[in-house]
Amino acid sequence: MTTTPARYSYLGPEGTFTWEALRLVDGAENGEWISVANLGEALDDVVTGRSDYAMIAIENSVEGGVSATQDALAHIPDLRIVGEYQVPVRFALVAPAGVGLEQVELLAAHPVAYAQCRRWLEANLPRHTHIPSSSNVQAARDALEDDGVHAALAPRGITERVNVEVLADDIGDNPSAETRFVLVQKGGPVPKRTGSDKTSIIAELPDDRPGRLLEMLEQFATRGVNMSLLESRPIGDAMGRYRFVIDLDGHIHDERVADALMGLRRFSPKVIFLGSYPRANGHTPSVSPRYTDEAFIDARRWLDAVAEGEPSES
Numbered sequence: 001m002t003t004t005p006a007r008y009s010y011l012g013p014e015g016t017f018t019w020e021a022l023r024l025v026d027g028a029e030n031g032e033w034i035s036v037a038n039l040g041e042a043l044d045d046v047v048t049g050r051s052d053y054a055m056i057a058i059e060n061s062v063e064g065g066v067s068a069t070q071d072a073l074a075h076i077p078d079l080r081i082v083g084e085y086q087v088p089v090r091f092a093l094v095a096p097a098g099v100g101l102e103q104v105e106l107l108a109a110h111p112v113a114y115a116q117c118r119r120w121l122e123a124n125l126p127r128h129t130h131i132p133s134s135s136n137v138q139a140a141r142d143a144l145e146d147d148g149v150h151a152a153l154a155p156r157g158i159t160e161r162v163n164v165e166v167l168a169d170d171i172g173d174n175p176s177a178e179t180r181f182v183l184v185q186k187g188g189p190v191p192k193r194t195g196s197d198k199t200s201i202i203a204e205l206p207d208d209r210p211g212r213l214l215e216m217l218e219q220f221a222t223r224g225v226n227m228s229l230l231e232s233r234p235i236g237d238a239m240g241r242y243r244f245v246i247d248l249d250g251h252i253h254d255e256r257v258a259d260a261l262m263g264l265r266r267f268s269p270k271v272i273f274l275g276s277y278p279r280a281n282g283h284t285p286s287v288s289p290r291y292t293d294e295a296f297i298d299a300r301r302w303l304d305a306v307a308e309g310e311p312s313e314s
Helices: 019-024 038-047 066-076 113-126 136-144 212-221 254-265 293-307
Strands: 007-011 032-036 051-062 079-088 091-095 104-111 131-134 152-155 167-171 178-185 197-204 227-234 244-247 271-276
Touching: 007 019, 019 051, 019 079, 019 178, 038 051, 038 178, 038 244, 051 066, 051 113, 051 167, 066 244, 066 271, 079 113, 079 131, 091 113, 091 136, 091 178, 104 113, 104 136, 113 131, 113 152, 113 293, 197 254, 212 227, 212 244, 212 254, 227 254, 254 271, 254 293
Parallel strands: 007 032, 007 051, 079 271, 104 131, 104 152
Antiparallel strands: 051 178, 079 178, 091 152, 091 167, 197 244, 197 271, 227 244
């Protein structure tokens, strides 16, 4: 029986940080990689079946959540995160041969890259301006192909793919910067729990009465579920209305997480489950004995026994 290779859409071209993230996926080297120009195209490939998976950036350790990704996951139904990957982010300032640092006035850069190198650029190129590029690799190509663009921000090692020279290396404002990527598919069952998992959801508050956000957060706190991410995004239908993007420590098949999600579903008018998947960093959360699977199962047995007329002493 012949198995069709999996198809992966990613923000290209070859050499981008998204491409680096895709290299971390087990078995992806045997699949078909489809380079796309933007996030929307990658997700549309998955929705329409042109690809089985899309690798997309969802959070940066410096800039926080990628708002375009968060909004897309809130609006496109039936997307499911099945994997998480972290890639160190390092940048170089590159230019065509013969261009010196003192000549750089206009540079090409992906908007996220520019934000992460802003302090270095302002200190070393105080009169520069920049134009946006669709990817970090494309920025280097823009500098090479557009006579009006003098230089570009690009990934380190770009000289192996584009005929440019390095003017300054490792210029990011934060040397420990990382970008978190997720692998997304259309629907399907969640990956099996590993003990080192993360669950991602999006939830809305029922109204803007005082204390509503606290009530939502209590769904997790009272069940011992830690949040590793909580960010708000405007819903867009009225001023002051927000949805919340939340990452939880644990898997939907963990009793404490499942119980918290059921409580949230009763509270929130809209809950979007984005997926439970293995964590990229392998972190295993510390769970109090009160919130282990065994504790929830024991409490349920006690309740069933009491309902059947057995003594209520624990």
